[in-house]
Amino acid sequence: MNPRERRAARRNPEAEAAPRRPRKTVFTAAQIVDTALDVIAAEGYEALTMRRVAAALDTGPASLYAHVVNKADLDELLIGRLCADLVLPEPDPTAWRDQIRGVCAQIRDQYLRYPGISRAALAMAPTDLEIVRVSEGMLAILLAGGVAPQAAAWAVDALLLYVAAYCLELSVARSANADAPWVLDPAELRRRFAALPAETFPHTTRHAAELTAGAGHDRFDFTLGLMVNGLG
Amino acid sequence: MNPRERRAARRNPEAEAAPRRPRKTVFTAAQIVDTALDVIAAEGYEALTMRRVAAALDTGPASLYAHVVNKADLDELLIGRLCADLVLPEPDPTAWRDQIRGVCAQIRDQYLRYPGISRAALAMAPTDLEIVRVSEGMLAILLAGGVAPQAAAWAVDALLLYVAAYCLELSVARSANADAPWVLDPAELRRRFAALPAETFPHTTRHAAELTAGAGHDRFDFTLGLMVNGLG
DNA sequence: TTCTAGTTACGAACGACGTTCGTGTCAAGC
DNA sequence: GCTTGACACGAACGTCGTTCGTAACTAGAA
Structure with a gap:
């Protein structure tokens, strides 16, 4: 399947393409994402290049473009993957504050596990379904807690924005600390x-x-x- | 003067280098900063390349490195320039909330005038003196308003972080809107x-x-x- | 004035990046 | 067995940030 179709399908689940016959391939998009995350965890987001991922997969950069549209597309897949690992609690009206704080802490820890990746999260339109799933979960917690819909909607946005910015600042400070002398x-x-x-x-x-x-x-x-x- | 010395002097005013004789040059660091801001205002931060700035100054990219250490240094000069234009009000204990909101709105508008430049602000350690000036001004307003020192200090950081992230998100959404079809x-x-x-x-x-x-x-x-x- | 020293300007080049093209390869349907 | 279409990938293109070597120029000494 064309990666453009795959991206479109990811963004718009109604338009799910007819499921082609599974074809044995040497490596898959999921392997690319996993490898990219390994690279980030080990060397930081700045070191994430197409060539670096391809090299870790023992191939050339051109091979990646059969599974990924872009580097921007790869970024999107990466934070989608991160979001997929988040566990969203069943909303409890008596504990909504702690629940929201807990989800934000999860996101924070996930971002910090892959230093600098929050840059990708900030530079992206939140259209991926896994991100919508997270924002849906946070919205559910706030609404269950009795927060007015408009305030809840804006708060979800503000919280996600702040968490990403906080992690980015932290990652920048740390990576600068590594090599630069003026830090x-x-x-x-x-x-x-x-x-x-x-x-x-x-x-x-x-x-x-x-x-x-x-x-x-x-x-x-x-x-x-x-x-x-x-x-x- | 060596640009490394200039950067060091900017970061550490005590170590102000002996004022060398002013040498007539074809263009100065300030001109580079102004030209860079023009480029960003017209084409966005993504279009800000050393070559683009050099071309706008009718020269080659190598010429810039006599006045600027690297692109990160240019980024720093840019947001320092932006911060220099901010007007910080005299703290008024009866109006501190409005004063803080006003300063943040100024920063926001300044960022949005140069779309995408907040990316540079987020990816930078806040060591530049002009930035410290802004944070000093915000701190003064909060302390005058009776906010506890620890809360005030953390609040300044959180506010600056949020403003930058908000502007970055806005800029990304707009620039994506320009050319991408899926927006x-x-x-x-x-x-x-x-x-x-x-x-x-x-x-x-x-x-x-x-x-x-x-x-x-x-x-x-x-x-x-x-x-x-x-x-x- | 002439010479010298030191700074500035910049063409050319290097290495790395994202991305594309064309070709080779291989498994599945007729 | 042959065709077909998707996949793998070496090679290349254009652009980026940055450096090197050298030419041009200015300020002060001779």
Whole structure:
């Protein structure tokens, strides 16, 4: 089957193409996705190139285009694959805040397992069915919790956006930390803030500790709390 | 002066290099930044290449590297330039919510004037002094409003992150709309949501209107309200 | 003025990227 | 057994960011 048809079918399930006879092939689109995820997990999203994936599959880059339209298409398949692994709880009206936080934490951890992949998530129109499944699940939790439909719809969008941006920032900071000399572990960043001229940056220097504080995902939890608590 | 020194000086004002004699040059780093912004405003951030900027300056790409370390450095200069144009109000304890919203709206409009440039803002460590100036200004507003230092510090980060992500999503949707055939003006997107199988996506189909609603920056205002109101 | 030193400008090239073309290969239907 | 269509893939194209080597130029010393 043509990969363009496959993409169209993925986006629009009604137009499901007639199921051709299964043909024995050397490798499949799923193998490409798995290999790509391995590459990202090991070397980061920046290292994800068609050639790199092809090499990991012992072939040339041209072979991939029989199963994948584009690199953008591959990106879409990747985050679709990530979304497929998420478990969406049955909505419980008494625990909707924790449920939403839990789903967001799942997405966060999934993104961070594959550093930099959230860049692909941000640069993509959310048309893939697996993404819609996630947003449907979050919407269900919020509606069950009594959130008004309009607020719930916008909140899902805002939460997904923030989670992706948070993970991207984290991945960028880490990968930069790896090789660049001018970078920022929290302690070094704090030292820099404190060393700024105090007359032009009084609050930044005084509160350098707060600006760089936060073990683990404290910053993440704080922002999610801000958003979720505002929905009550 | 070596561009590496210039970058170092920009990041670390104490280490200000001895002011060399001003040398008459054919073009300066500021001209490169302005030209790059023109390119982005006209053709989007994706079209911003070293060659494109060089061509607009009637020269070859190699010439740029006398003033700019690399493309990442140019990105940094670009958003530094954007931040320099922001006006930060004198903190008013009685109007801090509106002041914060106003600053965020300024950032948003500045990002949207140069479509896709928020990608550069997200992929960057916030070390540039102009960015610190903005975050200092927002911090000042929040602290004047009585927000606790830790909450204020984290809120500044969350707000900047959300604004950048929001603008990136908007830019992506628009640029995709330009050429790709499979895309989403709000009406088309709503039709797609409504056309999904209702048994697996009951809430998405039922609330397709809410999911795609929002003229102007309603979604933006909603999320900012969520965050800002939670800080009281 | 002339010379020298150091900086700037830039054509040409390198390696890597995404993508396409054309050809070879192989399994399934008549 | 032969045809057919999908698949695999080497080779190539055009573009990207970046570097190298060299020519052009300016500022100060002689």
